Amino acid sequence: MTGRLAPAGTVPEWLRGLVEVADELDHRTFTRFSPPAGAVTRPAAVLVLFGEDEQGPDVLLLRRAETLGSHAGQVAFPGGATDEADDGPVATAVREAEEETGVDPSGVRPVALLPELYVPVSGFAVTPVLAHWKVSSPVHAVDPGETAAVARVPVAELVDPANRFQVRRGDMGWQGPAFEVGGLFVWGFTAGLLSVLLGLGGWEREWDQSDVRELDVALAEHAARTASLTSGVAGRHDREPE
Numbered sequence: 174m175t176g177r178l179a180p181a182g183t184v185p186e187w188l189r190g191l192v193e194v195a196d197e198l199d200h201r202t203f204t205r206f207s208p209p210a211g212a213v214t215r216p217a218a219v220l221v222l223f224g225e226d227e228q229g230p231d232v233l234l235l236r237r238a239e240t241l242g243s244h245a246g247q248v249a250f251p252g253g254a255t256d257e258a259d260d261g262p263v264a265t266a267v268r269e270a271e272e273e274t275g276v277d278p279s280g281v282r283p284v285a286l287l288p289e290l291y292v293p294v295s296g297f298a299v300t301p302v303l304a305h306w307k308v309s310s311p312v313h314a315v316d317p318g319e320t321a322a323v324a325r326v327p328v329a330e331l332v333d334p335a336n337r338f339q340v341r342r343g344d345m346g347w348q349g350p351a352f353e354v355g356g357l358f359v360w361g362f363t364a365g366l367l368s369v370l371l372g373l374g375g376w377e378r379e380w381d382q383s384d385v386r387e388l389d390v391a392l393a394e395h396a397a398r399t400a401s402l403t404s405g406v407a408g409r410h411d412r413e414p415e
Contacts, residue, residue, distance in 0.1 A: 175199075178263070179284045184305045187230050188223055188284075191303060191374045195285035203369050208291045214298035218262035219252030220270040221370065222281060223328075224306030230328040230376075232367070233312065235273055236321045236357060246321070248359045250366075251276070254297070262286060262300035274323045275315050280308030292362055301366060330354045332371055334380035340388040348385065358395040360388065 176196040181189045200207070208214050222233040239246045251270035259265040263283045270276050287301040314320040330336060331352055340360050341348035350368040352359040359367065371377045 175286045175288050177285050179282065183282070184284055185225065187225070188305055188374070191223075191370060192284050194373055195287065195303065198288055198373075200288040200290055202373075203288065203366060204290050206291045206293055208298065212296070214291065215296055216255040216262075216265075216300070217253060217297040218255065218265035218269070218300045218302055219250035220266035220281070220304055221250055221287070221301050221366070222270065222276070222304045222306050224309050224325065226309070226325075228327055228329070231325040232328065232331070233270070233274065233276070233306070233323070234326050234357065234359070234363070235314070235323045238317065238319055238321045247361065247363075248357050249363050250301070252299070263302050266300075266302040266304075273315055273320050274312040275310075276306075276312050277308070277310035280306060280310050282307045290362075290366070299362070324355060324357060326355055326357065328371070328374075328376055331367065332376050332378045332380075334378055337380040338384040338386055338391075339382060340386050340391050342388050351386075351391070353395060356399050358392060 175198065177192055179192070181192040184192055220233070224231055224233065233251060234248055235251055236248050237246060251273045252266050253269040253273075255262070255265045256268070259268065263286070267278050267281060267283070270281070271278055282305045283302050284305050285303040287303055289298050289300045291298055312323045312325070314323050331354060333354075336352055336354045338351055338353075339348055340351045349360065350364045352364055352367070
């Protein structure tokens, strides 16, 4: 099942555009990848949690610990693999978000299920759960062994053309959008999903899509720029709401 879980009128006006189009989307809106015939996929879910403060709308992201065996150091939405006890993707996404960021589930209103997206590198079939942070709560890296930092990233900074470009991996023939904002380097699945959502939500500003950088070089340059930052200092993170 995909589509709206709540009427568009139950969310702030700035989020209604995303909720209103949720019923019309399929996986091709976000990705060209589909599972190969007969492929065994693993179900997973991520929480795409939009909130708001005095600076405007923001979205909750995290940076994975550098010590992890897979996707180390990458920026992602809270989420993970489905447990047998989970009652669907909403339960998975909210549970994982609480475990990773400490977000209070009582303040989270799931508003739409986005189409299941296949991630070839991991074999996951990921359901993004669009949610509204109706009552903000403090967030932090609950387990430093898994999460290096948690960030509320302003939408205004994500759509700033100065913070957007594309990255490519020539060895894989892959190219996709990327963001460098608040000390975070966002690429891959998360950046691709974010990029589409920013457009669907009506927030996107024109940016230079011809600015294509080699991923390894861009990551190294980002690391050099942020080397002086203390671990966990990224964006408006680990911050209690006003």
